[in-house]
Amino acid sequence: xxxxxxxxxxxxxxxxxxxxxxxxxxxxxxxxxxxxxxxxxxxxxxxxxxxxxxxxxxxxxxxxxxxxxxxxxxxxxxxxxxxxxxxxxxxxxxxxxxxxxxxxxxxxxxxxxxxxxxxxxxxxxxxxxxxxxxxxxxxxxxxxxxxx
Numbered sequence: 001x002x003x004x005x006x007x008x009x010x011x012x013x014x015x016x017x018x019x020x021x022x023x024x025x026x027x028x029x030x031x032x033x034x035x036x037x038x039x040x041x042x043x044x045x046x047x048x049x050x051x052x053x054x055x056x057x058x059x060x061x062x063x064x065x066x067x068x069x070x071x072x073x074x075x076x077x078x079x080x081x082x083x084x085x086x087x088x089x090x091x092x093x094x095x096x097x098x099x100x101x102x103x104x105x106x107x108x109x110x111x112x113x114x115x116x117x118x119x120x121x122x123x124x125x126x127x128x129x130x131x132x133x134x135x136x137x138x139x140x141x142x143x144x145x146x147x148x
Contacts, residue, residue: 013110016128018135019086019100021068022075026100027107027128027135028086034095035087036103039079053077056085056097063087065097071143072123077101090144098143107135 016027017036035058042054042065051070055062065085067077077083082102087095109128114137116126125139 013108015106015108016135016137017086017106018104018130019084020082020102020104021072021100025104025133025135027109027137028088029137029140030106032088032090032140033086034089037085037087037097039083039085039099053099058087058095058097061095063095063097065099066143068098068100068143088140088144090140093144096144109135 015030017030017033019026019028037058040056042056044054045052048054051067053065053067055064057063069075069077077099078101079099080101084100084103085097086100086103087097089095107128107130109130113129114126115129117124122142123139124136125142126137128135128137
């Protein structure tokens with residue numbers, strides 16, 4: 001029995017925040033997340049990429065806010081009381097906010113619960129299985145890359 005417990009501990013596990021974008025569940029590696037804030041006034045900035053909604057002032061720091069829906073080619077954002085801005089900390093780029101429809105939960109996924117995919121699209125790097133639910137795992141670097 002003790003050997004079995006040791007086996008489970010040895011498997012590499014990562015934490016993901018599960019968010020809703022439209023009717024789909026997506027997982028964001030928790031190591032990228034700095035903060036989750038309620039929806040607030042976003043100031044438009046002229047002549048920026050169409051998937052950027054603008055900027056917010058987060059405790060004195062100016063943070064660009066991106067529509068993950070527009071970036072992925074989905075329909076326009078519809079803001080509700082559940083909408084959140086997830087503040088990502090990207091090493092070279094600093095802070096960046098992405099808008100999601102809802103933050104669901106934090107899950108632990110081990111390597112054997114994640115199936116790597118190469119044909120799902122440039123924004124998804126795997127599919128996680130949590131219970132009987134599937135979670136598309138976001139490739140954060142592809143999402144924040146401005147050349148895409």
